[in-house]
Amino acid sequence: MAKPITLYGHISGPNPWKVAIVLEELGLPYDYKVVSFPDMKKEPYESKNPNGRVPAIDDPNTGITLFESGAIIEYLIDTYDTTHILSYPLSSPREHYLSLSWLHFQMSGQGPYFGQKAWFSFFHVEKNLTSVLDRYANEIKRVVGVIDRHLKTQGTQYLVGEKCTFADLSFVMWDQSLPHLVPDFEIRTECPHFTAWNDRVSARASVKKVLADKEKMAAAEKK
Numbered sequence: 001m002a003k004p005i006t007l008y009g010h011i012s013g014p015n016p017w018k019v020a021i022v023l024e025e026l027g028l029p030y031d032y033k034v035v036s037f038p039d040m041k042k043e044p045y046e047s048k049n050p051n052g053r054v055p056a057i058d059d060p061n062t063g064i065t066l067f068e069s070g071a072i073i074e075y076l077i078d079t080y081d082t083t084h085i086l087s088y089p090l091s092s093p094r095e096h097y098l099s100l101s102w103l104h105f106q107m108s109g110q111g112p113y114f115g116q117k118a119w120f121s122f123f124h125v126e127k128n129l130t131s132v133l134d135r136y137a138n139e140i141k142r143v144v145g146v147i148d149r150h151l152k153t154q155g156t157q158y159l160v161g162e163k164c165t166f167a168d169l170s171f172v173m174w175d176q177s178l179p180h181l182v183p184d185f186e187i188r189t190e191c192p193h194f195t196a197w198n199d200r201v202s203a204r205a206s207v208k209k210v211l212a213d214k215e216k217m218a219a220a221e222k223k
């Protein structure tokens with residue numbers, strides 16, 4: 001039995017929870033340790049994540065500490081998904097590497113655009129920067145459209161074939177914020193393939209559990 005992995009995260013923000021979903025799917029024990037925003041930017045945490053953000057993990061089973069959610073997910077899959085519950089083996093190279101393409105697309109396409117839209121909509125000091133808000137809203141719609149078109153042309157249930165992989169799961173946390181980030185986007189009618197896929201992935205027990213944990217933590221913080 002593996003020893004619990006420490007997952008450093010925060011209550012808000014999707015990236016640590018994205019890792020939690022993979023840990024849940026693989027049935028790995030873990031402790032979710034909340035790091036405050038000021039503590040992220042200093043030692044001892046900064047030695048775990050030189051970028052001063054969450055997530056990071058400590059894995060006592062291997063002695064490995066890692067940062068960047070995409071790299072953490074690749075590590076968990078390579079180390080613990082030996083029976084390929086959530087991945088394709090190297091002996092299926094096309095599917096194996098395409099899953100990585102989608103994870104990298106999530107990291108470089110979905111994460112930054114969704115994140116910047118959230119920043120300029122809700123946190124930036126200057127309000128109503130229309131061209132900036134339009135730029136990120138349009139990029140979000142484009143990213144969603146890429147997935148919608150891919151699922152339509154492939155005719156598959158998931159991004160790579162008929163198996164739900166770590167790649168599908170990596171998108172789900174940010175996708176929860178779509179109604180909040182782009183309220184004028186009629187996703188159900190404009191992107192039906194994306195919608196059906198997102199509903200399918202969101203219905204997984206791992207995703208429901210992690211969303212419930214996040215909500216519980218947020219409610220406890222408000223008290």
Ligand SMILES: N[C@@H](CCC(=O)N[C@@H](CS)C(=O)NCC(=O)O)C(=O)O
Pocket residue numbers: 010012013014015016037040052053054055067068069070111
């Ligand atoms: N590319 C990084 C992004 C990490 C990131 O931006 N995390 C957010 C929370 S989801 C954070 O730590 N924000 C705190 C800050 O911006 O100072 C990853 O995927 O791990």
